[in-house]
Each structure stands twice: as structure tokens, then as C-alpha cells.
Amino acid sequence: MFLALPFFSSCDDNTSIGLALEDGSVKVLYTDTATVGVSTVYLDSVMTSGTGTMLFGSYPDAMTGEVTANSYFYIDFSAIGFTDASATYDSAELILPYSGYSYGDTTASMTLQLQLLEEILEAKALPPYIGTEAPNSYFYASSGLYNASSFKTESQPLATYTFSPRPVGRDSIAIPLPAALGQQLTELKKNGSSLLNTPNYAPLLNGFRISGMGQKVILGGTASGVKIRLYYSSTSATTTAAIHDFPLITGSTQFNEIKGNFSQTAFQELKRGKSISSSLTNDISFTQSGTGIMVKLDFPNLASLKDEMKLNLINKAVLEIVPVTNTNRYPTLPPETIVLYQSSKTNVPAGQLLKDFSGSEYQSAIYAPDMEYDMMSKYQFQITDYLTQLLSGNIENNGLLLAAAPESFISTVNRLCVGGPAHASNKVRLRIFYTKSF
Template sequence: MIYSTILKKRLLFAASIAFLITSSCTKIEGVGLEAEQNLLAVNSSDTFAVSASTFLLDPLPSAGQGGLLVGAFENEYVGQTRASTYFRLAVPDLSTTFTNDVQFDSLTISFFYNGYSYGDTTQTMGISVHRLSQAIDPKELSIALEGDEFPVFASGETLYTDQEFAYAREPLGTTRFSPKPHSKKDTVSIKLDQNLGHTLFGMVLSKDSRLTVEDDFLDFFRGLAIISEPDAKAIVGFKDSIAFSLHYSYERQSDGRRITEELTINMGNSDYQYNRIETERSNSLLRAMTAVNSEIVSTSTDSRTFVQGLTGLVSRIRFPGIRETLGLGATAINKAQLIIETDQLEYGFYPPPDSLILFVANRYGTPTSLVKNASGASLLAVYQQGSTSGGIGRGKYVFDISNYLSALIKTQTYDDEESLLISLPTTTLLSRTNVLQVAQNDNKPAIKLNVLYIKTQ
């Protein structure tokens, strides 16, 4: 009896070693051990099929994301993306005391780079400043939606990328500039309408209630829209702090010198600042995509799928037949890796994203939760540079979805129409326009699922 027990333990150890040595095989037959009338079969597989498409989410919330985006760029795969920004001004501080000989000089607005850009910043671009004629009004998602139709990142009243508010077509001011997105010193300053400046400064001197009472101020001055010229080749980011300045001068009594100063009005509540995003896909691989036709299979897009922030593009993936192959509950997942490859140039104008996440989506494609690991933390796949030996290497992202796959094969009530969405991280999804183009491999998107598992038969 003792000899038999020792023999079984040694056989079990030998089977474990065989599993580790042969982990690259598709399937291992005949490696097993009888234990309590069950056969412990050790298997590994890297051949699970992945069904992939490009999916368009509903318009995304973009209020208060910490940056102003203006500009445009065009990509042969996803088409043209254009960004403009809208915001309120804050009620000005009128505590300054002015001398009798004070004179108004000019009105300007200045923007400060926040380090972000996407596209060709070697080209000049033009922007114009417009006064809003309609109040910025946040909205809520439709109350007709069921609970599982609300995206995980949207709740309450906010502003969305598809909202537009009317503004005066005649700009208050325009400028053309060479973007310097990484500069900590340079600003983009625009001289604004002189008549508006005179009006505002007169109201400052009289301490007009339209500049001191918030409701009166917002009724008088609803906000600003910053619009880019259509020939822009990049989207550039600015800090969500602006300087809307009334410049004035007066004679200093002590020495008779003319002194120039300014009264600066800041940006208002960030909940009322958002980035509007427009797309034009007629000349791209995604030309058939619309709000109604929101999913395009990879066979229609050159065997690729795509991801892009703010526009709502994600790659939707499913694993058809995996539950049937692995069985329900009788399999232990040793390791499951989801690998996404890209052939984007790392140092071009349109580099791949730094990282990706995975959403769990319901049958409608609505992201309802984040895929997490065993400890409850959200999965994050960081870009890994490809090897350049033998040619240009592909970059990749690797997710360990062992925990997700283990739960999938154990859940009796699993919805077969559930899917995963490959996306930019939530904060980036709602504030950046970066693109991921998934590479193609053998007329399929370069997305594969490798699974190592132990199955009790």
C-alpha cells in the first residue's frame, strides 16, 4: 500500500514535468494518471479562434478631462478626426481700483501647451475664437435605456463629444501658428475684437452686475468655442487654464511713467468645458461605419481592426467555441494570454498607444465592466517594442486573461453574445485621439489567444 502511494506521487510529478516541457504543443494525448477514477489530462493550445471586428461606441463623455483639444488629422485607415473645444468663462474679480486716467488697450486670449499632440506638428495650423450664442447645456443618457445599456464610464449629467452649441460665425480673433506641444514657455496668444474689449472694460469700471452676478454673467457671456481651420494636420492639447485678458494702462503719479497692466478672466467650471469630436470616414477603410452601422467585420477592413480615443472606436473580440472545447467547470486554466500585434511606426506622427485595457461588453456592445485579474485590479497591457532582427518588427500588447477565462468556463449563465472590447485606458479614451491599427496576419487580424490548461476527463 505504501509502495503504491509513493508510485502514484512519482507519476503525478512526472506528468507535471511533462506538461512544462511540452507547453508549446497543440495537444498532448496519453499523459495522465488514474486518480479516483478520473483521468488527469494535461493539455496546451495556441489555436483558439478569435473573431474580431471594429466597433463604434456611442458618443463619449468628454467634460472636465483636463485639456483643451483643437486641430485635425487624417489617417488612411480611420479617416479624418477633427477636434474643437468649448468652455465657459469665470466671473471676473473686480476688486482692482483704477485711476481716473486709465485707458483700455486690448483684449487677448492665451493658451498654454499641455504636452499632448497627435499628427504632423511640423505644419502650421490656424484656429479661431468664437463667442457662443447658446448656453452650454450638459445632458443625461436616455432614461429609456435598461441598466445594462449604460457604459461603465458614463453616469449622471455631462457633456458628450457629439454635442454642438451655436456660436457667432464671425470670429472674435484668429491666428496661425507652428505647434510646439512640448514647450513649457511658449503660448498661443490671439488678439480679440477691440469693440468687445471696450465694452467689457467699461463694464469693469462701472462694476456692472453682468460681471459680478454669475447668472447675469452667463446670460451676457455664454462662453467661447475654439475652432480649428480645416487644413490642420495635427490635434494639439492645451491646459484647461486660459488667460482671457483685458490690457489697460495708466500714468503713475510718482514718476509720470505710463504703466501697462491686465485684468485676467479665467476659465469657468471645468464641468462645462468639453471637446467636440467630428469624423469624416468616406475615404478610409471604415467608410461604411455609421452610428447605425456600428460594427464592421475585419474582412471588410483589410483584415485589420482599429482603436481610437474620443471617436469611440474599439476592437470587439469573441472566442467562438472556446467553452465547448474546454468544457464547463472541468478545466483548470494554467495561463491564458491575449496578444495583439501592431505594425504602426513607433516614432512616426501616429505612434501606437502606450497601453490598452479590456472592457467586458454586453450583447449591444456596451462596455459594462473592466476585465480584472485575480486580485481585482484592472488589466493593463503596455506596449512592447518588436524585435527588428531580420526586418521591421511588430510591437505588441499582452494581456493575461487567465482569471477572465476561468470564470467564463465556469459560469453556467454566461451570455454567448458577450464580448471583449480592446480599448485605450478610460482616461485616455475620453481625452485623447490616439489610434491603434491592429496588424494583419494570414488574412486575419493579428490577435491570438494562447491557453495552457489542465483538464479532468
């Protein structure tokens, strides 16, 4: 679509940001016919350690596949405090405070499993990108654990617990622990952490995994509040009830393993480190936090558009992201905020895209829902500077990657579905307002 706005006289100042103005009369025009290529990119891995958020459960999504989250963590059993030779065991439980985050159907019951690890939970260092000293992704770090990381668990769960999720209405989940573990913790309380060096206690130092079974929801927990609580009685003088908390160790050894299963969807050919065009996935692409999936946006015909339209100055360029209708309602709410990432030639996020003519602020767009008809729900970016630099040949045309803001991209699992260039009604649009001389 093209729209002509009133004529203007040109001025002698050619220092305006954009392509060079020529002498003569000019007209301000508008087009939204520039093709935006859309594909789905599955990043090799995304660091999820040290976020302070625990994710556990699974959600089966008919359009984009099932997403599963398992949380791994250490408990600090050396935090004994003082010994108490008279302590007798009463009970023990794992306490998981809700973070308030959930994704999926919270009305169904949920079953959690707590398992001991058979190998030590430790951070890993990824090799730097070939030829440099820096990692080759915005979501890598020199040492950490990733959504694709996993550790072998004991075959039998330490505890299994079924409950009704209340992520807003309750403070925490309390999982009863077996008496055998409680007795071990009581012995630690009585005799000190030297017992951790003995064979029967050593597995406690490997770490734990919390996971869901056959779920319809993923819940979030606050890592800093997680603890194993020992209830015991002290009979040194009179019998009194007491508690001792063994806290979670926060940092790089607390992470979430997050996996997507696309086998029953249009995205069944999607593999880690690869991309797939929306033309092969029913003209739809998606980004999902946690799993490391982003939408790739390409601008393949900008050079020919510049020649055909003979534009001299880009006044404004607006990138409009419209969720595919009926994919953005409860229980699959889209991210509240999305951002644009600069892409390498191999579809790896190199960093966030800066706002127009800014040296420090990043591009971001807040979701504006159409609560009545869901026809006008959208996100909008102004990318005038980026487009001008592309047309001027100052930067490479590697396209952009679209996903949630970094802090959400590594600690939630919300997804956003967008239409490709052939989608009937919800395709990504690039609206360009430009000046043309005559």
C-alpha cells in the same frame, strides 16, 4: 498550433482554479488556434467634459479617416476684482497653455479660430437605460457634455491665428483678440460685471469654441491655465501698465467635441452606435480615443474547442494584441496603455475587466514596441480567470471591448489598428495553456 509539454501525475486535490481534474495521467498542452473575432465598434457618445484637457485641430489619416477636435469653454467675466475708472485699453489676448500632448505632424503651421457661441453652453443629462436607474455605458454620467455634443457658433470668428506649434518647447499659445472685445473688457474692469446684463455684453456669457482649420495636428491645452488677459494702463496718479486675467471656468461646461470622418476609408459604413466586422474592412479594426471607437473581441468557438480538446484545466490564457505593421509609428503613435472593457450584448462598455483572480485591480497592458523591425510590437493580457469563467458557463459570452485606459480614452485621440482573424500577419491571438487527462 499545438504543443505538448511533459506528463504529470494527477493529485487528489480538485480545488484548483479551472475546470475539474479527473483521475489518471495528465498532459500539459498549448494551443493558439482559438479564433478571436474582431470588429470595430463606434460608441454612441463618450463624456469629454471636465477632463481638464482641451483638444483642438484635425488630423487626416489615410487608413482610419480624419479626426477633428473642437474645444468649448466659458470664461469667468464676473472675476473683476476692483474697479478702475482711469483704465485705458492697450491690448487683449487668449492664452492657451500647452499640455504637452499632440497627435500628428507638429512641423506644419496651424491656424486656430476663436468663435463666440450663439446659444448657452450648458451640461446635459442623458436619460437612464430603460428599466434601470443607471446610465447604460461606462462613459456616460448623470450630467455632462459629450464628444458628440455641439453648440451653434456665430458665423464670423472673433479671432484667427496662424502659428507654428511647439507643444514641448513653449509654454503657451497667445491669440491676439480684436480691439472691440478689448474695449468691452476694459469697460467691465472700470464699471463692474453689471454690464454683463446689457445686450452688447450678453454674448460673452454664452461661451467660446476654439477650432482648427485644415490641419495636420491636434494639440492639447491645459484648461485650468486658460485665460483672457487684458492689458491696460492706469492713470489715476502716474501712468502704469497693468493686466487683468479672466479665467476659464473648469468643470462640466468645458468639453471637447471630437468627430471622425470615415467616408474615404474602408470604414465608411461605420456609424455611431453600430459595429462593423473586420472582414468588411480589409481584415483590420481599430480603436481611437476621443471619437469613442473600440475594438470588439469575440470568442465564438470556445464551447466546441472545449469539447474537441477535452481540456480539464486552463493553466494560463494569454491574449496578445499586435498592432498592424506600419500603423504605429510617428505621427500616429498608439496608446501607451490599453485595457479590456466588459461588453453588453449591444456592444456597450459596462465596466473594466478585472485582473486574474483580483477583486479590485483592472486589466491593463503596456505597449512594448519593437523599435528595430516593428515585427514584435505588442500588448499582452492574462485572461485565465475570464476564460475559465466563460468555459464554466458562469458568465455570458458577450465578448470584450478593447481601448485606451479611461482617462486617456476621453482626453486624447491616439488610435491602434489590429488585424482580424484573416489578417496575414498581425491578427489577435489567444494562447491557451491547458491540462488534459488521458
